[in-house]
Amino acid sequence: MLALIGYRKFPIFYSEEGRITRRVPEYFLEYVSGIREKEVIAIGSLPNLKLRRRVVIGDQVINPSFERRKETLAKKIYVYPEKKGEETVRNVYSIGLVLKGPRFPVFLPILYIFPIRLSSNSIVGKGLEGMMELLEELGVEVTLGTKSQEGTTLEVHDPEAESDYTVLVDDFGRVIDTSLCFHSDESLYLFELVLLYRNRRGSR
Numbered sequence: 001m002l003a004l005i006g007y008r009k010f011p012i013f014y015s016e017e018g019r020i021t022r023r024v025p026e027y028f029l030e031y032v033s034g035i036r037e038k039e040v041i042a043i044g045s046l047p048n049l050k051l052r053r054r055v056v057i058g059d060q061v062i063n064p065s066f067e068r069r070k071e072t073l074a075k076k077i078y079v080y081p082e083k084k085g086e087e088t089v090r091n092v093y094s095i096g097l098v099l100k101g102p103r104f105p106v107f108l109p110i111l112y113i114f115p116i117r118l119s120s121n122s123i124v125g126k127g128l129e130g131m132m133e134l135l136e137e138l139g140v141e142v143t144l145g146t147k148s149q150e151g152t153t154l155e156v157h158d159p160e161a162e163s164d165y166t167v168l169v170d171d172f173g174r175v176i177d178t179s180l181c182f183h184s185d186e187s188l189y190l191f192e193l194v195l196l197y198r199n200r201r202g203s204r
Contacts, residue, residue, distance in 0.1 A: 057090070073090075154190070
């Protein structure tokens, strides 16, 4: 059971299936009624929804494809029965839930994979170009190589990871192949691959 608070006159409640509902347990209704802040999320229990990967830069919630799909970020998260909410962490690569909001979907971070260290919370561009711009700000040099029917070859130089490698991506920045010895069960985009590999190297 979840609730969006301060997005409308009355809270919006979500069932265990992630659907908007009016059937709310008394304990959770009482808990939510005591929260007076706006644009926050209260958690009684997590619904059975598919987890989504997102890049959070400032107040921007960015799909790994870097396409403009407007989603918002709650200012705070309350977890029952705590009386004090926690500020939502910014500048992170995270996994969480996307809830249907009154105007735009609202992203609820569940697991913070690793921080993204930026000097500013600048607006991020779209698609592959946006990925390359943000990687450059993170100190990663990406050089365009050859383009073929299979995709575009990119040469990546990451001083922080002490690594140079090649990545083959499609027109949307989705990774097709790489010279790295790196496995993922999920289909990754360029930005994710670079930062996941950097984080793995840094954890050694």
